[in-house]
């Protein structure tokens with residue numbers, strides 16, 4: 001299997017006139033092709049990781065080192081096993097882990113979803129240091145990160161929005177031309193549709209969406225072309 005790796009660089013002039021930049025690195029990882037992201041603040045020399053599939057810890061460590069940054073947080077978009085198999089490694093290394101309380105059971109006991117996973121996988125609990133909720137604004141980097149609650153794929157799915165960078169990370173709520181599964185435990189199609197309409201389609205049209213699986217898209221593209229939820 002060939003895993004996709006992508007780097008985006010977003011540059012903008014700071015108040016003082018010097019150019020600062022945010023680098024977003026994206027890496028598709030095993031076992032089923034889940035995207036992990038590194039938000040690299042070259043000004044602050046800090047890096048926030050979003051989601052932790054298998055091999056994410058090694059990848060994140062390598063990526064942070066390459067940019068001479070410290071990993072200051074791991075944010076889990078939701079409590080599904082394929083997004084947090086490596087989560088315990090971040091916790092063991094002392095990286096603070098963020099997640100939504102509605103998925104607390106899955107963070108504490110990921111094997112509750114074992115019947116939907118591969119039989120040979122080993123699940124480790126992921127201790128959450130900071131519970132996040134819709135409306136929170138995290139100030140972990142020079143840019144502000146707004147948390148939006150987008151349940152429906154699972155109860156604790158959050159979206160992380162970086163207004164200055166026009167970037168949003170919706171977990172498995174929406175994909176390019178598709179939406180997250182709503183037939184898993186805790187899923188609900190009506191709730192998912194409402195989340196997408198009220199929390200994702202209300203972002204500025206030009207916002208780039210970096211989903212938990214597959215390629216990037218934009219709010220405008222999904223509002224006009226997503227066959228599941230029309231804007």
Ligand SMILES: [Zn+2]
Nearest residue numbers: 078080153172
């Ligand atoms: Zn999921």
